[in-house]
Amino acid sequence: EAGVAQSPRYKIIEKRQSVAFWCNPISGHATLYWYQQILGQGPKLLIQFQNNGVVDDSQLPKDRFSAERLKGVDSTLKIQPAKLEDSAVYLCASSTGWTVLDNSPLHFGNGTRLTVT
Amino acid sequence: AQRVTQPEKLLSVFKGAPVELKCNYSYSGSPELFWYVQYSRQRLQLLLRHISRESIKGFTADLNKGETSFHLKKPFAQEEDSAMYYCALRGRGSNYKLTFGKGTLLTVNP
Numbered sequence: 209e210a211g212v213a214q215s216p217r218y219k220i221i222e223k224r225q226s227v228a229f230w231c232n233p234i235s236g237h238a239t240l241y242w243y244q245q246i247l248g249q250g251p252k253l254l255i256q257f258q259n260n261g262v263v264d265d266s267q268l269p270k271d272r273f274s275a276e277r278l279k280g281v282d283s284t285l286k287i288q289p290a291k292l293e294d295s296a297v298y299l300c301a302s303s304t305g306w307t308v309l310d311n312s313p314l315h316f317g318n319g320t321r322l323t324v325t
Numbered sequence: 326a327q328r329v330t331q332p333e334k335l336l337s338v339f340k341g342a343p344v345e346l347k348c349n350y351s352y353s354g355s356p357e358l359f360w361y362v363q364y365s366r367q368r369l370q371l372l373l374r375h376i377s378r379e380s381i382k383g384f385t386a387d388l389n390k391g392e393t394s395f396h397l398k399k400p401f402a403q404e405e406d407s408a409m410y411y412c413a414l415r416g417r418g419s420n421y422k423l424t425f426g427k428g429t430l431l432t433v434n435p
Binding site for chain 2: 212248249250251252253256264299313314315317318319
């Protein structure tokens, strides 16, 4: 099966600029996740979608970050305006479900490496 | 709150030696525990999960609820095991999200 696709692979912007990342999950996967991974740390969940609805966005800095999954398939994550501390790898992942009865693993994309200067 | 602690950032062993990557967690309930691995220039992928009680690539991990630990073990390390390993915890109910530790970089020397 095709994996989770993300673009772009790399992005360099100046602080206060905006940036958008795109993710296309594995076909048929209902749940989509965006993680932020700062250098030297583990991935941190930013937002989780079940189809086109938000399940968890408690760690999303909503004053500058936004995400959508309008048709329940692909998703975009936007940062506006960017800060230096947003420099990180942004990982998209998908899985087949989200209930406690579903043990499906997360399938990750290659990530987008963002550098804010 | 759920938290995962991996006390070692770096672990270096020789080929053929046993390896243990430590993971401790904090969660008020019965969590699901996972190990994810990222090989050089590859994407993050699932290695194993505690509910499956399986051995993958010679690795095993046992959930110890008394010590709140989920250490990853392999009796004889191979060079191809060199990678970044992340322990992760998934809560239940409203906390159903996957929380990762900071990771341990394992290097297996020839």
